[in-house]
Amino acid sequence: MHRPATESWSTQIGVxxxxxxxxxxxGNFLRFPGLAAKYxxxxxxxxxxxxxxxxxxxxxxxxxSMGRYGGTxxxxxxxxxxxxxxxxxxxxxxxxxxxxxxxxxxMYYVFxxxxxxxxxxxxxxxxxxxxxxxxxYQNFFAAYTGSEKDASIFFSFLGTPLVFLVICIxxxxxxxxxxxxxGIELFCLWAMxxxxxxxxxxxxxxxxxGTPDPSRPELNVLNGLGQMWNLDAAGKSLWAQLANGKMWxxxxxxxxxxxxxxxxxxxxxxxxxxxxxxxxxxxTTAVAGNEFFEVSLGGMITIPAAFIFLGAxxxxxxxFALGFNTLPLVFEHMPLGRWVGFLWFFLLFLAAxxxxxxxxxxxxxxxxxxxxxxxxxxxxxxxxxxxxxxLLVVWxxxxxxxxxxxxxxxxxxxxxxxxxxxxxxxxxxxxxxxGLEELDRxxxxxxxxxxxxxxxxxxxxxxxVVFVAWAVQDMGNRIAAFTADPAVRWSMFFxxxxxxxxxxxxxxxxxRWHAEEAAS
Amino acid sequence: xxxxxxxxxxxxxxxxxxxFFWCIHRVLRSPGQTDKLxxxxxxxxxxxxxxxxxxxxxxxx
Numbered sequence: 001m002h003r004p005a006t007e008s009w010s011t012q013i014g015v016x017x018x019x020x021x022x023x024x025x026x027g028n029f030l031r032f033p034g035l036a037a038k039y040x041x042x043x044x045x046x047x048x049x050x051x052x053x054x055x056x057x058x059x060x061x062x063x064x065s066m067g068r069y070g071g072t073x074x075x076x077x078x079x080x081x082x083x084x085x086x087x088x089x090x091x092x093x094x095x096x097x098x099x100x101x102x103x104x105x106x107m108y109y110v111f112x113x114x115x116x117x118x119x120x121x122x123x124x125x126x127x128x129x130x131x132x133x134x135x136x137y138q139n140f141f142a143a144y145t146g147s148e149k150d151a152s153i154f155f156s157f158l159g160t161p162l163v164f165l166v167i168c169i170x171x172x173x174x175x176x177x178x179x180x181x182x183g184i185e186l187f188c189l190w191a192m193x194x195x196x197x198x199x200x201x202x203x204x205x206x207x208x209x210g211t212p213d214p215s216r217p218e219l220n221v222l223n224g225l226g227q228m229w230n231l232d233a234a235g236k237s238l239w240a241q242l243a244n245g246k247m248w249x250x251x252x253x254x255x256x257x258x259x260x261x262x263x264x265x266x267x268x269x270x271x272x273x274x275x276x277x278x279x280x281x282x283x284t285t286a287v288a289g290n291e292f293f294e295v296s297l298g299g300m301i302t303i304p305a306a307f308i309f310l311g312a313x314x315x316x317x318x319x320f321a322l323g324f325n326t327l328p329l330v331f332e333h334m335p336l337g338r339w340v341g342f343l344w345f346f347l348l349f350l351a352a353x354x355x356x357x358x359x360x361x362x363x364x365x366x367x368x369x370x371x372x373x374x375x376x377x378x379x380x381x382x383x384x385x386x387x388x389x390x391l392l393v394v395w396x397x398x399x400x401x402x403x404x405x406x407x408x409x410x411x412x413x414x415x416x417x418x419x420x421x422x423x424x425x426x427x428x429x430x431x432x433x434x435g436l437e438e439l440d441r442x443x444x445x446x447x448x449x450x451x452x453x454x455x456x457x458x459x460x461x462x463x464x465v466v467f468v469a470w471a472v473q474d475m476g477n478r479i480a481a482f483t484a485d486p487a488v489r490w491s492m493f494f495x496x497x498x499x500x501x502x503x504x505x506x507x508x509x510x511x512r513w514h515a516e517e518a519a520s
Numbered sequence: 521x522x523x524x525x526x527x528x529x530x531x532x533x534x535x536x537x538x539x540f541f542w543c544i545h546r547v548l549r550s551p552g553q554t555d556k557l558x559x560x561x562x563x564x565x566x567x568x569x570x571x572x573x574x575x576x577x578x579x580x581x
Contacts, residue, residue: 013547013548016547041525041528042525042529042532045528222521223521225525225529226525229526230522230524231522231528281543281546281547281550284543285543285547288536289540292536294536295533296536299532300533444550
């Protein structure tokens with residue numbers, strides 16, 4: 001079942017930056033601080049780091065190990081790698097999740113990416129001057145994203161949001177068509193340091209704000225940091241705060257989504273490592289890089305900045321509310337706010353594009369190795385499928401319904417499912433001992449031996465508990481929405497169609513692989 | 521900002537930053553890493569240079 005090796009990364013630092021770029025996204029700068037503020041700041045970090053050690057790191061190591069194992073035998077996509085690891089007829093079909101998850105997430109993620117680019121452009125040109133009324137920013141966001149009426153984006157701002165969307169789609173497919181090293185790796189080698197630089201500049205601006213309004217001395221940098229990091233919540237002991245099950249669930253979810261484990265991306269990226277490359281150190285560095293961007297940069301910027309100008313009530317909110325409504329209002333109050341606003345949205349754009357690029361590679365790899373397409377043809381096919389999905393998201397834009405539906409069923413449900421499949425394959429089929437040998441080969445870093453126990457017993461239980469708790473909490477509303485809202489139904493039909501298309505392609509690929517093996 | 525807030529912040533931010541830079545340091549000082557930095561990108565450029573040189577020499581003769 002060995003096939004000739006094809007592409008590989010050119011540098012270790014390149015693959016680390018590519019994987020870190022895939023993991024670092026809007027969640028690092030918006031979702032993480034939002035959750036920390038919601039759960040009394042510092043307390044949230046306890047379940048967060050527990051989840052990192054018991055779920056995030058073990059799953060990341062497992063994906064890297066299986067990915068490199070498959071890659072050295074000529075397979076770079078989940079269907080091929082799963083089939084190699086598990087000699088079962090169902091194995092390649094389980095790999096469909098490793099293709100559908102990143103492709104469908106790309107469909108709506110590229111839309112969000114275009115908002116970041118659009119907002120960055122507006123700040124750069126000085127057009128983002130809406131005054132100090134919070135409602136103005138909410139209305140602007142609703143009009144810009146089309147969330148006030150279906151398909152309204154086609155007619156708002158003379159179609160400018162669509163121009164930024166087209167630029168983002170074109171840039172993604174241009175870079176992915178250049179290949180692994182000259183496209184993804186080269187771009188990440190440039191984009192990740194630029195992202196870090198933008199974040200550090202914004203951080204310096206926030207930490208040097210002092211007390212901007214002398215009439216309200218309590219709104220200062222130190223209290224802003226306290227809003228994010230203080231352990232104390234009024235009238236509650238630490239143990240009472242830690243007894244909040246929902247916080248543990250959300251912390252695990254944050255680690256899980258932030259590290260991009262269960263996306264199908266890491267397994268593909270790792271498959272391009274050479275046989276004796278150090279995957280233990282590379283994987284650990286990529287995880288550490290993601291945590292640096294999330295905790296050290298995201299944790300120090302968003303909530304303190306919002307608190308300094310808007311107080312405790314302004315320093316809470318979901319990803320989009322914090323990023324696109326609260327922070328632009330903060331930049332309006334801030335000295336040099338226009339330039340900080342530009343840096344902020346440009347860094348979000350860089351974080352988004354390094355992630356969206358990674359979402360395309362698994363399907364490209366599959367179309368090449370499974371259906372024998374050239375890279376250019378694979379890119380063209382994926383561009384067609386991806387753009388169809390993006391158009392659906394843009395069309396059903398009222399309340400961002402299509403995006404929300406795909407994000408729930410694919411960006412959450414299918415990711416949990418894929419992570420469960422990967423944990424099962426690694427822990428019970430591939431074997432943690434064999435996995436550890438794969439991780440140890442060529443490694444400069446010796447991973448803790450307890451990893452074999454954690455990935456076999458602890459991670460699956462942790463994953464299942466979080467999965468079931470999440471499903472119980474959210475599934476009922478989603479099923480009700482299916483019957484009530486036609487936009488939800490269209491989104492689900494589209495999702496099923498994409499799933500069926502990839503399953504059919506996997507069937508063709510399996511036949512092709514059988515024929516190749518019989519011939520050799 | 522309370523004392524516990526300071527402790528949590530220093531541990532979390534210091535820990536993740538320190539861990540990341542320690543990893544990066546390990547990557548850069550690992551034996552053979554400088555060889556690996558001379559990778560496909562450079563090799564591709566070298567091949568292109570050699571081809572160009574060969575073409576020039578071919579034209580010259």
